[in-house]
Every structure is written in structure tokens, then in C-alpha cells.
Amino acid sequence: MARxxxxxxxxxxxxxxxxxxxxxxxxxxxFVLLPIVIAAYYSLFNWTGYGPLSDxxxxxxxxxxxxxxxxxxxxxxxxxxxxxxxxxxxxxxxGIALLLNRKFRGRGFLRLIIFAPYVLPPAxxxxxxxxxxxxxxxxxxxxxxxxxxxLIQEWLANLHxxxxxxxxxxxxxxxxxxxxxxLAGLQGIPVELKEAAAIDGATPWQVTRRxxxxxxxxxxxxxxxITVIGSLQVFDVVWILTGGGPANASTTMATYMFLDGxxxxxxxxxxxIAVILFAFCFVFSLVYQRFALRRDTAxxxxxxVG
Amino acid sequence: MRSxxxxxxxxxxxxxxxxxxxxxxxxxxxxxTSTSTGASSSSSPxxxxxxxxxxxxxxxxxxxxxxxxxQSVIKSFEATHPNITIxxxxxxxxxxxTKIPLALQSGSPPDIYQQWGGGQEATQVTxxxxxxxTSSVSSWIGELGSAAAGWQVKGQQYGVxxxxxxxxxxxxxxxxxTAGITSPPTTIAQLESDDAKLKAKGIAPxxxxxxxxxxxxxxxxxxxxxxxxxxxxxTAMTSVSLTPACFTKASADLTAFLKTNxxxxxxxxxxxxxxxxxxxxLVANGKAAMELQGDWDPSVMAGVTTNxxxxxxxxxxxxxxxxxxxxxxxxxxxxxxxxxxxxxAAEPACAEFLQYLDSTPVxxxxxxxxxxxxxxxxxxxxxISLPAEQTAAAADKAASYxxxxxxxxxxxxxxxxxxxxxxxxxxxxxSSTAIISxxxxxx
Numbered sequence: 001m002a003r004x005x006x007x008x009x010x011x012x013x014x015x016x017x018x019x020x021x022x023x024x025x026x027x028x029x030x031f032v033l034l035p036i037v038i039a040a041y042y043s044l045f046n047w048t049g050y051g052p053l054s055d056x057x058x059x060x061x062x063x064x065x066x067x068x069x070x071x072x073x074x075x076x077x078x079x080x081x082x083x084x085x086x087x088x089x090x091x092x093x094x095g096i097a098l099l100l101n102r103k104f105r106g107r108g109f110l111r112l113i114i115f116a117p118y119v120l121p122p123a124x125x126x127x128x129x130x131x132x133x134x135x136x137x138x139x140x141x142x143x144x145x146x147x148x149x150x151l152i153q154e155w156l157a158n159l160h161x162x163x164x165x166x167x168x169x170x171x172x173x174x175x176x177x178x179x180x181x182x183l184a185g186l187q188g189i190p191v192e193l194k195e196a197a198a199i200d201g202a203t204p205w206q207v208t209r210r211x212x213x214x215x216x217x218x219x220x221x222x223x224x225x226i227t228v229i230g231s232l233q234v235f236d237v238v239w240i241l242t243g244g245g246p247a248n249a250s251t252t253m254a255t256y257m258f259l260d261g262x263x264x265x266x267x268x269x270x271x272x273i274a275v276i277l278f279a280f281c282f283v284f285s286l287v288y289q290r291f292a293l294r295r296d297t298a299x300x301x302x303x304x305v306g
Numbered sequence: 307m308r309s310x311x312x313x314x315x316x317x318x319x320x321x322x323x324x325x326x327x328x329x330x331x332x333x334x335x336x337x338x339t340s341t342s343t344g345a346s347s348s349s350s351p352x353x354x355x356x357x358x359x360x361x362x363x364x365x366x367x368x369x370x371x372x373x374x375x376x377q378s379v380i381k382s383f384e385a386t387h388p389n390i391t392i393x394x395x396x397x398x399x400x401x402x403x404t405k406i407p408l409a410l411q412s413g414s415p416p417d418i419y420q421q422w423g424g425g426q427e428a429t430q431v432t433x434x435x436x437x438x439x440t441s442s443v444s445s446w447i448g449e450l451g452s453a454a455a456g457w458q459v460k461g462q463q464y465g466v467x468x469x470x471x472x473x474x475x476x477x478x479x480x481x482x483x484t485a486g487i488t489s490p491p492t493t494i495a496q497l498e499s500d501d502a503k504l505k506a507k508g509i510a511p512x513x514x515x516x517x518x519x520x521x522x523x524x525x526x527x528x529x530x531x532x533x534x535x536x537x538x539x540x541t542a543m544t545s546v547s548l549t550p551a552c553f554t555k556a557s558a559d560l561t562a563f564l565k566t567n568x569x570x571x572x573x574x575x576x577x578x579x580x581x582x583x584x585x586x587x588l589v590a591n592g593k594a595a596m597e598l599q600g601d602w603d604p605s606v607m608a609g610v611t612t613n614x615x616x617x618x619x620x621x622x623x624x625x626x627x628x629x630x631x632x633x634x635x636x637x638x639x640x641x642x643x644x645x646x647x648x649x650x651a652a653e654p655a656c657a658e659f660l661q662y663l664d665s666t667p668v669x670x671x672x673x674x675x676x677x678x679x680x681x682x683x684x685x686x687x688x689x690i691s692l693p694a695e696q697t698a699a700a701a702d703k704a705a706s707y708x709x710x711x712x713x714x715x716x717x718x719x720x721x722x723x724x725x726x727x728x729x730x731x732x733x734x735x736x737s738s739t740a741i742i743s744x745x746x747x748x749x
Contacts, residue, residue, distance in 0.1 A: 048429060048719070049407035127580075134583035135572040156517070156575025159733060243517055246574035247733030262404060264722040265429070 036278065043272035048265050061272035070248050071273070074256040077163055081252065082231035084167050085174075086224060092171075093178030094220070098208065100179065101186045111183070118176035126240035129169045130156065133241075156242055159249040166238050166250050173237060174230065178223055185219030186212070218296045225288055232281050253277045359652035360391045361659065364409075364419040365645075366399040372676040379671070383662050390655045403718070410435045410648070417651035418659065421465035421644045423457040424714040425543070425721060430646070431459045437647040439463045442657035450664065450682050451703075456710050457644050467644035468663045469672070469679030471600045472702040473524050473711075474638070476607075476694070479621045481509055481595040490623035494563065497626050501568045504595050510570035513594035515578025515585035519729040520713065524598050524639065525563070526728045526741060527712050529556035531637050532628040536707040543715040548742045552632060557731075557738030559628055564732065570594050574733050579606045590616055598625070600640075601680055601698050622694040624701050638705040641714055642679060720745035 043062070046055040065071045100111055117125065132138040133155040140152045155165045189212060197207045213220075235254035238244060244251035244259060251259075257277065261270020289297075363380075367373045373396060380392045395416065397405060402420060409415040410433040421427055430436055440463045447454050447463065457465035477490065485504045491497040501511035515521045531539065534552035542548055570576065570588055577584045578599075586603055588594040590611035597603065604620060613619075627635040645663065647656035662668060669686035672678065680699045681687055687703070690696050702708065713721030727744035730736040 049411060130577070131581060131583065133575075134581075135570075137583065154572035154575065157572035159574075159735070162575070242575065243519070245517060245519065245729065245733070247730040247735035249733070259722075259726075264719040265403070265407060266719055267407075 039271045039278075040275050042268055043275045045268040046266075047268040049267045055268075057268070061269045062276070064269070065272055065276060068260075070251065070260070071253075071256055073248060074244075074251040074253050077250065078232055078234070078252045080163065081167055081170065081234060082228055085170070085227050085231045088167075089171055089175055089178055089227065090220075090223070093175055093182055093223075094213075094216075096175075097179045097182035097186060098212070100183060111180075115176040115180055117173050118180075120173070122173060122236040123240055125169065125173045126237045129172075130241050133165065157246060159247060162242055162246065162250045166241060169241060170231075170234060170237055174227075178227070181223050181226075182216065182219055185216045189215045221292050221296060225285070225293065228284060228288075229281055232284070233277065253280070358389050358391070359655050360393055361417040361651055361656055362393045362395055363645075363659075364395050364397050364402075364405075364416040366397060366402065366420050366643075367676075368396040368398055372678055375672055375676045379663070379668055382668075383659060387655070387658065390652075390659070392659065406430065415648045415650065418645050418647055418656055421457065421646035422641060422714050423465055423467070423644055424641070424710045425717040426714060427457065427465055427646070428459045429717050431464050435648050435650075436464045437649055437651065437653065437656065439466065439647060439657055439660070442654055443661065446661055446664070449685070451684060453642065453682060453708065456642060456708070457646075465644045465646040466660045466664065467642040467682040468660075468669075469682055470640060470642040470702060470708075471602065471679045472638050472640040472698050472705075472708075473528070473598065473600050474622055474624050474698055474701065475596050475598050476589060476603050477596040477621050477623065478589060478592065478619050480619050481592060482621075485509065485595070490621065491626050492623075493626050494559070494628055498563070498566050498568070501566060510588065510594040511596060512568045512570070513576070513585035513588040513597045514569050514573050515576050516569075516574045516729065516732050517576055518578040519725045521578050521585065521599065522732045523711075523713060523725045523728045526556060526560050526731075527709070528598070528625040528639055529559040529563075529628065530633075530712075531639055531709050532556075532625070532631045532633045532635065533559065534633050536634060536637060536709070539707075539709055543710070543712065546716050546720050546745050548745055553742055554738070555631075557741055560731070561738055579610075582610050584610060586610055601695060602678070604692055604695060605677065617692055617694075620692070620694045622697045622701075634706045636701075636705050637707040637709060638702055639711060640702060640708050641711045642682065644682075716745060 042053070044056060044058060045053045046057045046061070047053055096114065100107060100114070120128075135154065139155065143149055143151055153161050156162055193211055193215070194207050197211050198204075202210065233254055234252050235258070238250055238252055239255050239258065242250045244255035253273065254277065257270055257273040261267070261273050363376075365376060367376050376394060376396075380394055384390060384392065406419060407430075409419075410430060415435055421430075427436075443463055443466060447466070450467065453467055453470050454463065457463060457467055475490070481504065482490075482500075485500070485507045487500050487503055491500050504511040530553055533555045534542070534550065538550050538552060542550065542553070570585075570593070573585075576588075579586055581587055582591055585594070585597050586599070586606040587610040589597045589603075590607035590613055592613070599606075604617065607616060607620075624636075624638065645660055647653070647660070664683050666683055666685045669681045669683040670689040673681050673686055673689040674691070677690070677692075677695070680695070680702055681689065684703060687696070687699050690699055709715070713725050715721075716724070723744040724741065727736060727741045731738065731741055
């Protein structure tokens, strides 16, 4: 009797799991795994989008990509943007988040203002900035009016500057996200800990350095993850602001994929670039999950049910 | 962060399209008159005039006034052809390059869609989904003159133009007068000396929208049209090879011309058509004196300025002659907008509609209300209101040869590579030989 009850329970559990998991599994396989596999398959062909997949070229799309100086340049630009995002946006958003975490008049309003750019669609941001960056436009006028007229550059036309112009606009767009994320992390740190440290004679700087920032580490690690993935895939702002130009001086992997792959109707080649971009993101997220995020998720993720 | 989803969407779209095509490929040849809407599914293969048919029409008229013109044209066409219903599907211009390949790949392409001719059309014909219109339009296509040849593939008519485009210099008569220039330049040497006169008055001589890449290509292509005989260009476009020496000479001409620094400040970051800071905006607002652009430029300019006198201040002159060049000095660079029928569309309804688009009253209405370009039917030229545009139309009509934009005349990929190579050259990167080899580079 007892035996059959446990057997019944196991069967029931299995049925339950099947019913509950199947829809999600079908969606995941159909809309995530399958397109990735199909994209990888297409990337082995020379295919213009018409007719059957017949011109099998093996790895030629990949060897051509890595032999194309423009694509290598695009990888360089993407990595520069990623490193800059970490080095510049990180300390900046941490600093602003710490400031906004203090109590002062108008704090709510200031938080709202700082978060506003993130809410704008990237296309709007890009169009707005391209209007401000025209020669003699708002940015130039502003620099002139504060006596910095000598700093004026051809922001979108100078081959050596245009990538950094893009970075400034991207920072403007995404800094609010980092700040809000870190603010949320700061709110989770109990005030008692800081008070205890202060009573023990810690200076405000020491409190921040030794108590607040270590407790904020999990949030910072998540921010790094999101920022790196976002920077590797950056497309819309760059595409509208400069189109990757002039002379490919601001191409990223995603704009290269669009311009040299899909715009040129080289779907096989375009998907090869997409697969390379995917590989970059995938490898980074695996490595990062394994070495940096593991301690945050330890104990939080459910292990297999015995 | 958003582009990742875009990648997935593209991959998914491509995947779906192929799946659909794979499913439908077996049956598509047997059903001859299957159109994409339910209403028409009852039409039998013998349908000539009696059975009701629906034609879906993909065009780029997403905004007024062209949208209104097409709507009224559909209404009047349906009134005289009670058995035909046209379903208007306006699609953003830029989406055609990706949507059409996917649609032709799928089982249900649109019955009629916007067609720019040249190499893109040739690539689309390989899908086997385009209707060969040669015999059904033979009775009237002659009225359009040599322009219709741009929509032929191997001598067969797979598309029909409804308007034509010509590229030339738009200039501000008032700014030319300020600089003491009495008549438009007819040679490159004169153009360069006029540039110097304009610069002396603090006016940027020529505006260019290099951010968009394609305006750069106009210069190289026009130098090639001047340097090369028309037969050489025709061969180069179909064989996708720029090896004849005249193309190298065109690069040399361009190099010398760029050395004179004729463009506005920061031209590499300037868009062609968006806002007052675009190249069209600079000319419209009197910041620059000229722009090498298509015939659509005045309407773009009207959208980015409050200058009410613009239409009387604008003039047009053809690309100047190059001394000692072998090409024809009257040849022009241009193209146009047309329509193609797909094999699923009911015939002769589709061909009848294309004929209707080119009939004189429709052409006159099109030019008067929307003027998307110059009329394909020469009988409607008198409907052009802007004097400068009539000058352009006259030059187009008198041209010994109309060279289709190279990026359209060649298949898509070499065409894009050529645009990119010329754009890099304008930015001081790459070399003039890179332009020549760009079209033959591996994919």
C-alpha cells in the first residue's frame, strides 16, 4: 500500500512537471535555441536572400570577416566602447548614486532628471544629439559662451574624435540606468551598519570605502555584466548618429553586421557576423557567471530536487 | 541592449521566411492565380474581365501628398475597372531592401511592388517570382522613350517606371549673383573658379551629405560618365567590373576636385536630408550655394526651411564637362521609380494598372500634386511647376544616354561596396584604386 502511494506520487510529480514546464520549454526551444542554430547554419552559406541555400562555403564567411580590416576595426571600436563604459561610467554612476543617497532638498526631483535620458528611446537621443552637434550648433555655442571656444571640434566628422563623441552620447543615455541600479543597492544596506562604524570612530570616507562599497559589490557586479553585454551590442545610437562613419571610424560590430551584411543583401555573411557577435556575448557571460557572479547566486538558486 | 533582440528577430524572420518558402514551393507552380487575399481566391485561371480580383500594392508612399495621389488613382482605376480591387500597402522606403527579398522568398509576395530597376531587379528576377511584362506592355511602352530600358533585364521588361530621376547641380541664383557669377559653370575648371569666388564671399560653395554615403558616389559616378563612353559603362554595369582605364581617370578627376576643398565645414558628418543642418538645408537656408543631388531635392529643401522665395531662387545646371574626356557631355546620371508585378498577380489586371499609372492624366496629377520625380510619360512634362525642375527635365529628355545610378545598376552587394569605397575616399581613407577593386572584392 505504502509503496504504491510513493510510486503514485512520483508519477504525479512527473506529470505535473511536464505540464508546467512544457509550454515554457517549447517557447524557449522554438524562439531562442532554434533561431540560434538556424543562424549558425545560414552563416555557412553564400546567400543573398533569394532562392534555396545552395552555395555552401563552409567557414569562408568567418575567415573573410576576420580578414576584413573594417571588421577587425569594428571589434576594436566595440572593445574600446566597452572598456570606456566600465572605466568612465562606473565611477561616475557610483559617485552620483552615493550623492543622491544622502538626504537633501529636491532629491526626488534630481533623481527623476538623472534617470530621464534612459527613458528616452535611443533613436530620439541620437537625433537630438546629432542636431546639437552640428557645426555651430548648441554644443559649439555652449563651449563658446563659457570661453572654451578653442575646444570646438568637428564632432561627427573628425575621424579621430567621432568614436568618443558616440561614447559621450551613449554615456548620457545609459548613465541613469547605472545610477538607479546602484541606488537600489544602496537602499538595501542597513543604516545600522554605517552608524556602528561611525560610533567606532570611522570617518565618512572610511564608512563609504569599508562598509558601503563592499556591501554594494553584488549590485556592481550585476551592473558590470549588463553594461558589457549592452556595449558589445551597441547599435541604434551609433547608427543614427554617424551610421558607423565617416570612413568606418565609428563602426561597431552591430553596425558592421547591418551595413556589410544585411544592407548589402549578404544574408549568409550577415548571419556569420551575428554568430560572431553572439559568441562574444556568450563567452563573456559564461566566464563572468562562472567567476564573478557565482558567489552572488550561491544559495539563491535551487539545486536539483533529489 | 536593444540590438540583441533585433538580431534574434532578423534571424527568426529569415528562418520563418525559409520555412514558409519550403512549405509552399511544392504547390506554388500549380496554382496560377492565387493572390494573397481571400476575396480573390475564388478567381479561376480563366479570369479575364468578369471575375473579381484583388491586387495588393506595396509602395513607398507613407506620407502625403503622394499617399493621397495613389489613393485617388486607385479610386479612379477601380471605378473604370469594377472587377479589380487594389489594396494599398504603404511601406517605409528603407524597408524595401530587406522586405522584398523576404517576400519574394515567401509563398505570398505582394502582387505589385515598387521597383527601382537595374541590378536589384536582375537579382529579384532570379527568384522566378517576377512577371515578364514585355508582351503585355508592348503596345504603349514606346511612349515612355528610352527611359523604360532601365527596368529591363536581358532585354525583357520586368518593371515599368512611373517617374524618372536625374542628378545635377541645384544652385542658388541669388548667392551666385552675390559672388559675381553671371552664368552657371559648364566645365569643371569653371566650377572650381566659381567655388573660389563663393569662398571669397564667405559662402560654402558646395554642400554635400557625406554621412549618408550615397551623395559622395554621385561625384565619382558623374566623373565616370564624363570619362567613359556609354557602351563602356553599360558593359561595366552588367559585367560588374570597373577595369577600363576611363574609370581610373574618373578617380584621378575626383582626387583633383577634392583637393580644391569645395565642400562645407564638417561635411563628413552632414546628413543629406534631415533638418536645417543637412546638405539640402544648407542650400535652402543660404549657407551653401550648390548641391549635386537628384531632382527630388527642391521638395526636400522645402521641408527644412522657412524660406518662401526658395523656388524662384533655385536654379539647375548639369554636371560640368571634363576637358579631354571621351564620354558624352550631355549624358546624365539618373534612375527612377517603377513597379513590378509578381507571378501570383492576376493578369491582365496588373499590367492594366501599370499602364494606367503611366497614362497622361494620372501622370499630370502625380506631377502636379506630389511631384515625386520627373514624369515617366513625356506628355506630362508641362505639368512641372518649378522652372528649375523643367530645366532638369529638359536635360534628361535631351540626354544622349541616361546612366542608372551605379549602385542600382549593379547587383546590391557590389553597389553598396562601391558607395562605401567612394565614401571612404571622401574621408581621406583608402585609395582611388580601392574604388575600382571594391566591386570585384569577394563577398
